[in-house]
Amino acid sequence: MPSETFNAMVLRQDDQKNTLCAVEPLGFGDLPNEDTLVKIDYSTLNFKDALAVTGKGKIVRQWPLVPGVDFAGTVVDTTHPRLAAGQRVVLTGWSVGEAWWGGYSQFQSVRGDWLVPLPEGLTTRNAMMVGTAGFTAMLCVDALEAAGVSPSSGVVLVTGAAGGVGSVAVAILSRLGYTVAALTGSDDPARHAYVVGLGASSVVDGEQWKTAARPLEGQKWAAAIDTVGSGVLARVLAEMNYGGIVAACGLAGGADLPTSVMPFILRGVRLLGVDSVMAPIEKRIRAWERLTRDLPLDVLETITQKTVRLDEVKSAAEAMLAGKLTGRVLVDVN
Structure with a gap:
């Protein structure tokens, strides 16, 4: 091993069940007993990470925990038949950073089945x-x-368009030739300029998004990607074209859905749930291969608005939950 100890962010609970967050030195014997050891280069800050690190959401399922729901790095040692030492790999999902130790560490031991x-x-x-x-x-x-x-179907709406998922969705759809409308949830001109720079044809923020939708509203969208949930998703459904399709993947605005069956039985709207946590390996490999083709690498520099160290993750998490961050946050664990 390169050294006897390395740095990791560790979450612990005190007697009052408050979340304690600190960067600590760990030894390789502290890591989980799994089949693959990875030297991590980078992780990221996601909404779920922000909830875990700040203790503001019921995310953590074991204590202590190294958070970080994703990471990329190089295999150091493995017994997994699909992997080899020196191989560059990426991990997302599988409840890592929730039930299993995650990416806010310079090294991590994980199941090879989870690595792409x-x-x-x-x-x-x-x-x-x-x-x-x-x-x-x-x-x-x-x-x-x-x-x-x-692309010929019509306008595709992306909600939470200035956030991590939304930013990438806007960029991919634009690259593929879709007409994209962006909902950022803000009247900040800088955010509007940001999503237009990613390829959005229009920004649709308005007061109506702060009020409850009627069961059916005027038809506006052929399809949508929703990262917000709650009242925003309810309005999206109410505004879909006949036969419109919504891919829902987030709940930044809440887990409830105050809607009715009207969009589904009178307009034939379809609501598709998209899960990235337990997606099978074949789907993961295909998605990562598509990302290398359909997401321009220069756009990544625009989307990645901030890079932080391990000891800066908590303050960035607080800023994310306060709605003060745009785009992606990269975590340089080294």
Whole structure:
């Protein structure tokens, strides 16, 4: 091993069940007993990570825990038949950073079944610029296309368009020739300029998004990718064209859905749930290969607005939950 100890962010609970967060030195004997050891280069900050690190959401399922739901790095040692030492890999999902130790560490021991070999042309830094958010966005685009949506179908709405998933979704859809409308949830001109720079044809923020939708509203969208949930998703459903399709992947605005059956039985709207946590390996490999083709690498630099160290993750998490961050946050664990 390169050294006897390495740094990791560790979450612990005190007697009052408050979350304690600190960067600590760990030894290799502290790591889980799994089949593959990875030297991590980068992780990211996702909404779920922010909830875990700040203790503001019921995310952590074991204590102590090294958080971080994704990472990219190089295999140091493995007994997994599909992997080899020196191979560059990426991990997203599988409840890592929740039930299993995750990416906010310079080394991690994980199950080889969870790792995807990095496609040619993608560095570990690029991979984490994409991260769980970008991987989820690609799955959403895949779901829409599998359901028959194409650039000729009409306008595709992306909610939470200035966030991690939304940013990548806007960029991919634009690259593929779709007309994209962006909902950022903000009247900040800088955010509007940001999503237009990613390829959005219009920004649709308005007061109506802060009010409850009627069961059916005017038809506006051929398809949508929703990262927000709650009242925003209810309005999206109410505004879908006849036969419209919505890929839902997030709950930044809440887990409830205050809607009715009207969009489904009177307009034939379809709501597709998109899960990135337990997606099978074949779907993961296909999505990462598509990302190397359909997401321009120069766009990643635009999407990645901030890079932080391990000891800066908590303050970035607080800023994310306060709605003060745009795009992706890269975590350089070294």
